[in-house]
Amino acid sequence: xxxxxxxxxxxxxxxxxxxxxxxxxxxxxxxxxxxxxxxxxxxxxxxxxxxxxxxxxxxxxxxxxxxxxxxxxxxxxxxxxxxxxxxxxxxxxxxxxxxxxxxxxxxxxxxxxxxxxxxxxxxxxxxxxxxxxxxxxxxxxxxxxxxxxxxxxxxxxxxxxxxxxxxxxxxxxxxxxxxxxxxxxxxxxxxxxxxxxxxxxxxxxxxxxxxxxxxxxxxxxxxxxxxxxxxxxxxxxxxxxxxxxxxxxxxxxxxxxxxxxxxxxxxxxxxxxxxxxxxxxxxxxxxxxxxxxxxxxxxx
Numbered sequence: 001x002x003x004x005x006x007x008x009x010x011x012x013x014x015x016x017x018x019x020x021x022x023x024x025x026x027x028x029x030x031x032x033x034x035x036x037x038x039x040x041x042x043x044x045x046x047x048x049x050x051x052x053x054x055x056x057x058x059x060x061x062x063x064x065x066x067x068x069x070x071x072x073x074x075x076x077x078x079x080x081x082x083x084x085x086x087x088x089x090x091x092x093x094x095x096x097x098x099x100x101x102x103x104x105x106x107x108x109x110x111x112x113x114x115x116x117x118x119x120x121x122x123x124x125x126x127x128x129x130x131x132x133x134x135x136x137x138x139x140x141x142x143x144x145x146x147x148x149x150x151x152x153x154x155x156x157x158x159x160x161x162x163x164x165x166x167x168x169x170x171x172x173x174x175x176x177x178x179x180x181x182x183x184x185x186x187x188x189x190x191x192x193x194x195x196x197x198x199x200x201x202x203x204x205x206x207x208x209x210x211x212x213x214x215x216x217x218x219x220x221x222x223x224x225x226x227x228x229x230x231x232x233x234x235x236x237x238x239x240x241x242x243x244x245x246x247x248x249x250x251x252x253x254x255x256x257x258x259x260x261x262x263x264x265x266x267x268x269x270x271x272x273x274x275x276x277x278x279x280x281x282x283x284x285x286x287x288x289x290x291x292x293x294x295x296x297x298x299x300x
Contacts, residue, residue, distance in 0.1 A: 054119045056239055058273050066275050069239050079241035085278035086234030086247060087152035094285055095230070101288040104182075104226040104248060105134035108142060110218040115198065117205045120238075121146045122267045124198070130219055133168055133180065135246060140168035140180040142219060147264050151185050152237050152274045153249055162186040162256055162264070163274070165237075166222070179236070180246040182224060189255030194221040195264075202263050225252045231286040237275045251287070 056072060057064045064072060070080025078085070111128035123146040130142040144167050151163035166182040186192065195202075201212045228251040235243040265271075 056120075058120070058271065058275070069241065073239065076239040076241060078235065078243055079239055082235055082241055082243050083281050084233055084235060084243045084283060085241060086237050086245065087154075087275060087277055088232070088234065088280050088283075088285075089154045089157055089277055090230050090232075090249060090285060091280075092156050094280070095287040096284050098231075098286040098288060101229075101231055101286060103288075104224070104229060106224060106226055107131045107133070108219040108222075110216045110220075113214050113217040115201050115205065115212045115214045117210045117267055118146075120268055120273050121148065122202065122205060122264060124214070124217060126217065126219075130217075133182070135180055135248075138170055140170045140178075143167050143169055145219070145222070148237070148274045149261060149265055150272060150274050153183055153185065154277065155185070160185040160253060161188050162261055164222070166219070166224075175244075178244065178246070179242070180248065183247065183249040184222070184224065185250065185253045186256040186261075187253055188258050188261065191257040191260055192254060193223070194219070195256065195260045197221060199260070199263065202267070205267050223252075223254055225250050227289050228252060229288055231288065232283055234283075235278075 055064070056066075056069050059065045062068070066079075069076055070078070108131035109129070111126045111130035113124050113126045113128075113130070116123045116125055123144050125144045126142060132139045132141045134140075146165055146167075148163045148165070149161065151160035153163060154160075162185070164184040164186065166184075168180045168182070170178050170180075172178055197217070198214065201214050204212060230247075230249040230251065232247050233243075234245050234247045235241050236245060
């Protein structure tokens, strides 16, 4: 079996060599082959497509779709039984102005990271210390960022082209891990700086659990308003839909180019990956430093 695998690898390597790609392409393609070659041994040649690896999907009416998530795994029961689920419609009429929330303290810094194709989205996972945010005088470490298209949250019923999530976490000695997510909404317009830094590696993301080492990635390229935001208590928007998540949604709608959006959607076969809106129930939505709402949309 190992001899057969070796022959397959050598054949693929020869194809790369004789195809004569550019130097940059040669390095990346070779790295991808090495990753897949390692996976052949780890999974004993049991190849699985990205669609099969995913235990859930976003297809309306599917047996693995959003309305069925809570039935797919006992640990995902919150997806159907939870009372503080996300995403929600941030309805202007329901917000409570709270000046005591204070400015969002953001302390990010460059750190090593991996770019991962998780099948249903693309994720930047920081492997080193990428800094943190401060909420209620507590520090939440930045772990990863990923994207949903179209946006999961809406504002007054308006859905946007894209939503970026920055996932943070802190460990409480009593409560355990507590998650805080910053959500940033985008419409089509000027290119977004953070994604511009990742354009080349994103092009080499392929189906499956491909991982690319992208070196040091600076989250400070992500524009976040620390003065104007929504705040509410919700959940993860993917299984297991765990509740107790502190959500911060930037009021300022940013812009992303059409090419950038298309490259992100290509990784998920151009399929939507946004969970439907969830009931607000008895929750309150807070807002910090409300200004004229038209001031929160960037010009394209």
